[in-house]
Amino acid sequence: MRTQVAIIGAGPAGLLLSQMLGLEGIESVLIERQSPEYVRSRIRAGILEASTVELLKQVGVGERLAAESMEHRGIYLQWPGERHHLDFVKLAGRSVSVYGQTEVTKDLMLARERAGQQTYYEATDVELHDVGGDSPYVTFVDASGQPQRLDADAIAGCDGFHGPSRKAMPEAEQRTWEKEYPFAWLGVLADVAPSTDELIYAWHPDGFAMHSMRSSHVSRFYLQVRPDEDINAWSDDRIWAALTTRLGAGQHGWKLETGVVTEKSVLPMRSFVTTPMRHGRLFLAGDAAHIVPPTGAKGLNLAVADVALLARALTTWLRDGSEKLAETYSDTALRRVWRCTHFSWWMTTMLHRHGDDFDAQLQLSQLQRTIASEAASTELAENYAGLPIGY
Template sequence: MRTQVGIVGAGPAGLFLAHMLQREGIESVVLEAQPQAAIEGRVRAGVLEHAIARLLVEAGLGDRMEREGLVHHGIGLLFGGAVHRINFAELLDGRGVVVWSQHEVVKDLIAARRAAGGDIRFEVSDVTLTDIESKRPSIHFRHAGHRHVLSCDVIAGCDGFHGVARPSIPPGALQVYERILPLAWLGILAAAPPPADELIYAHHPSGFALASMRSQHVARLFFQVNPDENLGHWSDARIWDELDQRLAGDDSGIVLTEGAVLQKSLTTLRAFVAEPMRYGRLFLAGDAAHVVPPTGAKGMNLAIAGARVLARGLTEFFKSGDASLLERYSDICLNRAWAAQRFSWWMTQVLHRNPRDNAFDLRRQLADLEHLVSSRAAAAALAEVYVGPPLERL
């Protein structure tokens, strides 16, 4: 088998890269270890920056999002028993974010790939990358009971934090920066109306909580737990009691409507960056190169923005032989990744109760939050990063 770009991983980064390349007439093959149904049903990130949502529309992927996605022009910060709204539209000339889940983005990307006749293969196994430092790297894999070798000009490693792409790079070639936080989120997807019209980030003495949504009838709710928490110890009733305490207690005005719990998950908070994001003809994208704490809602946005940069670089390379943008790919994406790490880390430390914190830290957090909601400049700084940079700067 032969293609121009071999793409390992059918998440947002890999699929968006394939889509953008196909629009430019550049061949690619997408290989994914999971079944199609699994990645289309995997509920993860749900907030798109303003420019990323525009990018999906311009790429012909925005029809369902524009019909069904939820445009939000602010978020609520709940602390001291009251909700304080950060008004994005007022602070940023009308800009906001779109609540549109990652699995919905993936569905649209797969449908577009199929409609265009692009090669995408699910349930591949035994994937190995060879000759990545050469001009003819290869991907070896098993699919439908047969072994295959895919010869490429370039390989894009978009297979996530636990994938095979990054470990294929020789030891010592990457500088890895990592911090595993002593924090985790217990999350549920519930057949219930969201408790608020916009996302609510809650600071509570018992720990952080987040009220989000996937639609007007499906709530996505999280609260902070220990990383070693056993999901089996959390009955549906206990989960609702905890959410009610952290979100609807005191005089917050939030009404939590219980519904059937459709999914439960436990996510340990991690910060990770690998530099550089390439080795030879292997380019890393998305979670294969960087993972941010979910508090800042940046993971999917980083993946799509990075795939856009890589697609533009590869287009120039294949059409004119100009590799200058490809040479800058890592630097461009790492600048954005570290900005996202800074914001996500700040949001996490302001809102969560770290087990090492004492009474001083609690008062410091509350002072931070009070400053945020009483200073227009502080609120604007949060809004600017949360909503994201203009499309022209991606």
């Protein structure tokens, strides 16, 4: 079996890459270890930058996004006794949109099915071979138990941190940077209408809290907890009590609406970057190359930016015969990766309670500066709403 591009991983990055390549006449085969049902049900990020929204529309998967997403002008920053709105449109000329990653995935999967290109779900024993040579190939066992070999001109590793693609990069040529944060998020999904028109990021002595949403009738909340937190210790009543306290319910007449909790999970917080993002004919994109804490809403958007660069690089190489963009892909992508990694770290360390009371006062000082200074507000708005793809 042969194709032009073998794509490992059928998450949003791999699916979007296949869509963009297909529009340029580049054939691809997707290999995914999970089932289609599992891929469709994975709950992840829900904030899309303006450039992400525009790209999804340009490649033909933006119809439902345009109809169902919620455009937000900005966010609220809060600490005890104070809540301030940052207007991204006024500050940076761009908004963000609330549209769950699960919905993006569904749209991309449908587009893939309509394009009629091959996808292998529930693949096991996936291995990459000869990625540094001129004839790379992938071996795997398909869902029926049959061994398969896929030869390709290039391989795109969009299979996340634990996938085989990153591990196929030569260890001697790799360099990694990693930071583990001393806290995690307790993520909560609830069948209740949002109590706010835009996201609330709240610093509190008890720990960070966030009020987000997935739709007009489903809300998403996060609470700062320990990395080893026992989720069974968090009853619904305890969750609502902590959210009520940390989000400042009762202040200035604001009320937190409560409802049925449908999902809760503990999300570890980490930053991770591996370089380079290319070796020979293997290219990494998304979580296979970098992970950021979710505070800055960069994870999915950063993967989309990678894919936008990679699709262009592979197209000009495989269709037009020019390898220039492929050769510069890693360096170009990493400029944005490190910018977004810094912004995610900055938002995370500013808003999460850690260290001693001295550190807490520094955090409050930074929050006050961010609100009081138009330059500081603009810096946050420009990074949160999204830098140009290719930055």
